[in-house]
Amino acid sequence: MKRRSNQGGPRGAARQYPRTARLNELLREILAEELERLDDDRLQLVTVTAVDIEGDLRRAVVFYDSLQGEDGDEEILGALGDLRWRLQAAIGRQARIKHTPELSFAPDPAVRAGARIAALLAENPIAPAPTTTTTTTTGGGAPDSEDSASS
Numbered sequence: 001m002k003r004r005s006n007q008g009g010p011r012g013a014a015r016q017y018p019r020t021a022r023l024n025e026l027l028r029e030i031l032a033e034e035l036e037r038l039d040d041d042r043l044q045l046v047t048v049t050a051v052d053i054e055g056d057l058r059r060a061v062v063f064y065d066s067l068q069g070e071d072g073d074e075e076i077l078g079a080l081g082d083l084r085w086r087l088q089a090a091i092g093r094q095a096r097i098k099h100t101p102e103l104s105f106a107p108d109p110a111v112r113a114g115a116r117i118a119a120l121l122a123e124n125p126i127a128p129a130p131t132t133t134t135t136t137t138t139g140g141g142a143p144d145s146e147d148s149a150s151s
Contacts, residue, residue, distance in 0.1 A: 023053050023097070024053055025051075034086070034087055035087075042078070048062060049110075057098075059102045062106070064080070064105060064108060084103050088101075088102070091103075
């Protein structure tokens, strides 16, 4: 007897996407919305780029970036640390999970690495490869299809 696969319908589609990945995205959305609501000048133009929740769902690392770059990290980390309990409370209210994960914050290393690569490329532009042009001659070769059709 053939086993039935549970891939039809909305529940099957949700199962193909791991629970931690779904929670990561949900927490990122909740935290981004809550940061917009907060009135803290230290968190101007801070973007939550990703959340990485541990497998046991007890702790989560929130990755962020801002226009201040590395210069503003100390101030932003201080502000996020001061508001951690409020952000966790927002997660507890909006997410249907048994335990609210303990949040920790870190600058997004992928964004910082991308900025460093862009700066290096701006300093040392890569010269375009020389283009070679090829010329083709139509005389003496095989006749074109229009020429053979008119003969």
